[in-house]
């Protein structure tokens with residue numbers, strides 16, 4: 001397949017949406033395993049999760065104050081205050097062993113279990129004390145400052161559904177409902193090969209070399225998104241070396257990610273080596289800028305499907321490949337109900353020129369007083385450049401072939 005150049009016709013390039021849609025068809029969801037809730041952060045749920053207990057688990061005080069019966073205060077007024085003898089105390093974490101006698105009150109603290117007989121709590125700010133007598137100058141509606149058992153949730157009710165990714169808040173919600181373990185999708189096994197003779201793996205690069213950006217970028221991206229740091233190997237542009245590295249990495253992974261060597265040059269070996277290793281090409285070359293020579297293939301080893309994504313070597317293409325393509329593949333592997341990328345809506349702060357490929361531009365976003373998101377294009381967008389990432393907060397889609405005016409609606413992802 002011949003590559004189209006930037007000035008020419010792009011009929012052979014696969015539209016970005018078609019590339020993203022192909023992951024839904026080609027990627028098989030990983031097996032399910034049960035893990036302790038403490039290990040579930042960033043994992044995707046494979047089964048519904050239900051509350052093990054009522055929440056709150058028992059009827060309790062919402063404040064520091066005095067547990068009483070609302071009926072005992074019915075006649076209380078400023079002129080004729082009600083005086084209730086203080087005959088006990090309930091501390092948080094300690095279950096009362098007796099019932100509150102009628103006409104009396106007990107000291108209670110926030111989260112303390114309401115004794116039988118009590119139905120209301122008077123917060124301490126409205127209670128005067130005369131030794132062991134609590135004085136109240138007003139009636140209180142029954143149930144004031146009481147949290148009822150099960151008012152938030154009933155045991156057995158559904159708290160989370162399959163396909164949800166566990167974030168810190170959801171993890172805490174499940175912990176609070178007595179959930180100790182959850183069924184999640186197995187963590188994807190990921191290997192990375194950074195290719196290129198010119199890439200310095202340690203120390204300063206040679207006279208025609210570059211500092212490695214793609215290794216640090218991929219390592220940081222996986223960690224930022226909650227994945228274990230993948231093994232990253234560096235491979236020179238030598239067919240035998242690449243074949244050995246790819247054979248080993250493919251056999252050991254659900255997803256092999258390579259950077260570089262996927263364009264049309266004489267030393268761009270990812271595709272031919274992939275073919276030799278029995279990988280079926282799903283697509284190569286996407287109508288996107290940056291990242292056009294992007295490659296995706298699959299290989300079935302028995303029941304195990306291996307995925308190979310070849311990201312073009314330019315670091316800007318790797319950045320975009322991670323945020324869009326790798327995120328989409330990982331979503332499908334883990335059975336996310338709403339697969340990434342998760343686009344949001346915003347408007348362009350300035351017009352953008354058309355390109356024959358869909359553009360993915362790094363921009364800064366600002367929210368105006370009406371809550372509208374405005375996106376402003378940064379300079380230094382070329383795919384061999386990363387320096388504008390110190391200012392960029394959004395990756396913005398500009399559809400192929402259309403110039404967009406100021407105010408045009410676009411889709412974007414947070415960076």
Ligand SMILES: Nc1nc2c(c(=O)[nH]1)N[C@H]1C(S)=C(S)[C@@H](COP(=O)(O)OP(=O)(O)OC[C@H]3O[C@@H](n4cnc5c(N)ncnc54)[C@H](O)[C@@H]3O)O[C@H]1N2
Pocket residue numbers: 003004005194195196198199210211212213214215259260261262263264265268290291292293311312313314315317383384
């Ligand atoms: N005749 C054509 N040439 C090119 C085409 C084309 O269609 N026809 N496509 C261009 C596009 S678009 C891209 S993107 C690049 C992608 O090429 P490769 O995937 O083969 O990547 P490399 O050639 O190995 O490297 C590209 C570029 O990136 C630098 N690089 C590579 N690895 C790293 C790293 N780990 N850290 C920092 N920088 C890295 C490398 O030095 C090159 O400058 O092909 C175009 N060519």
Ligand code: MOO
Pocket residue numbers: 288289290291292293312314316317383384
């Ligand atoms: O697709 Mo390349 O990343 O435009 O330079």
